[in-house]
Amino acid sequence: xxxxxxxxxxxxxxxxxxGLLSGETCPGNPVPAARKPASRRSADKPVPGLTIRVxxxxxxxxxxxxxxxxxxxxxxxxxxxxxxxxxxxxxxVSGREIRRGEDVYRPRPMRPQALNADAMIHSVVLDExxxx
Numbered sequence: 001x002x003x004x005x006x007x008x009x010x011x012x013x014x015x016x017x018x019g020l021l022s023g024e025t026c027p028g029n030p031v032p033a034a035r036k037p038a039s040r041r042s043a044d045k046p047v048p049g050l051t052i053r054v055x056x057x058x059x060x061x062x063x064x065x066x067x068x069x070x071x072x073x074x075x076x077x078x079x080x081x082x083x084x085x086x087x088x089x090x091x092x093v094s095g096r097e098i099r100r101g102e103d104v105y106r107p108r109p110m111r112p113q114a115l116n117a118d119a120m121i122h123s124v125v126l127d128e129x130x131x132x
Contacts, residue, residue, distance in 0.1 A: 087100055
């Protein structure tokens with residue numbers, strides 16, 4: 001019996017490995033992004049260098065964002081839901097204090113957990129960003 005070997009394009013492998021290191025989940029990444037347990041960093045202070053773009057406002061409580069954090073991860077089309085904050089924290093975008101019970105947007109829970117799963121964006125901040 002002959003052993004079958006799979007030929008892997010070195011360029012595609014390089015791009016895939018770079019995607020693993022960056023947390024990139026954009027289409028065209030041939031290797032799924034590695035996931036690390038979410039830290040509380042983005043829940044404690046605003047994320048330096050963070051850019052978000054509202055791609056779609058599907059309903060009054062659900063938006064699709066492009067989230068780019070140069071130090072942790074990038075998501076091209078991540079769904080966020082409006083909910084009540086389960087704990088106090090800080091808005092990842094504005095640095096505004098978030099108190100338990102206030103309206104916030106959070107990433108949709110998924111498995112494996114997104115690198116920014118602990119992040120919160122105050123609803124006022126995201127609503128203003130959607131109008132801009």
